[in-house]
Amino acid sequence: MDLRDRFWSAASPRVPVWLKVAYTAFVAVLVPVYWAAYGPANFLFFCDLALFFVLAAIWLESPLLASMPAVGTLAAHALWIADFVALACGGRLTGMTAYMFDTTYPLHLRALSLFHLWLPPLLLYLVWRLGYDRRAFLAWTVLAWCVLLVSYFVLPPPSSDPGSAARNINYVYGFSDTHPQMMMPSWAWLMMLMAGYPLLICAPVHLALRRWMPQAP
Numbered sequence: 001m002d003l004r005d006r007f008w009s010a011a012s013p014r015v016p017v018w019l020k021v022a023y024t025a026f027v028a029v030l031v032p033v034y035w036a037a038y039g040p041a042n043f044l045f046f047c048d049l050a051l052f053f054v055l056a057a058i059w060l061e062s063p064l065l066a067s068m069p070a071v072g073t074l075a076a077h078a079l080w081i082a083d084f085v086a087l088a089c090g091g092r093l094t095g096m097t098a099y100m101f102d103t104t105y106p107l108h109l110r111a112l113s114l115f116h117l118w119l120p121p122l123l124l125y126l127v128w129r130l131g132y133d134r135r136a137f138l139a140w141t142v143l144a145w146c147v148l149l150v151s152y153f154v155l156p157p158p159s160s161d162p163g164s165a166a167r168n169i170n171y172v173y174g175f176s177d178t179h180p181q182m183m184m185p186s187w188a189w190l191m192m193l194m195a196g197y198p199l200l201i202c203a204p205v206h207l208a209l210r211r212w213m214p215q216a217p
Contacts (some may be wrong), residue, residue: 014129015058023122027055030112037109041155042166044147047073047080047116054119057126063216066126067136071209072144075201077120084116094175127209131216137206141198148172148197152190 013020030051034042042048050069057065084097100110148170156167160178167177172190174181181189 014061015126020058023058024055026115027051030115033109033112037106038166041169044151044155044169045166046076046144046147046170047119049147050119050123051115054122054126057130061130063127063130063133064135064139066123066130067133067209067216068140068143070123070127070132071136071202071206072140074120074123074205077116080116081120096171096175099177124213127213132209132213133216134206134210137198137202140202144197144202145194148190148194152186 031043034048043052050073053065053069056062057069079094080097083093083095084100086093087095087097087101099105100113151169152172155169156165157173158168158177158180168174168180170193172193173186174189180186183189184192
């Protein structure tokens with residue numbers, strides 16, 4: 001490859017500009033709407049947190065910033081989609097997407113939440129274009145532990161009170177927004193999440209991305 005080819009290879013964006021602009025516009029709409037409806041705590045849900053990592057990743061074209069939400073949320077998004085489909089068909093898995101069928105939530109809020117359907121393909125596309133950074137697994141695990149602790153000790157627990165303010169962030173009290181799980185002590189549930197999330201949710205995705213995706217330098 002001569003110098004001219006190297007110059008154009010470095011100058012050409014690996015993420016199309018139209019995608020950067022379109023995604024930024026979506027986030028610019030979602031953030032104030034979610035902030036007003038759910039409060040700032042809502043952005044600590046892992047899937048919502050991923051939105052900001054993707055925003056930074058597409059502009060900086062950073063393999064690490066793209067890989068972190070991919071390894072950390074692809075499986076969670078898959079669970080969200082499965083639960084959504086199950087509820088739409090009259091069944092039930094976890095009930096975590098019950099709010100999508102709750103008419104007390106405005107239609108535009110539920111429509112914005114459909115990003116769970118298209119964000120996984122976008123994450124895979126970004127990792128394919130930018131390469132998978134193996135540091136993402138450890139980086140996201142440390143971040144997730146910090147967020148889970150904040151969610152448990154600082155943010156609101158489940159509540160039967162009406163209102164759309166975000167609570168039970170990252171399901172640290174169980175899968176219901178109205179009442180905590182009763183299978184075990186709440187601290188045991190938290191410990192189970194902190195151990196199980198990286199091992200059962202993130203690690204399989206990490207291994208798959210290492211196996212099937214181009215690797216970042």
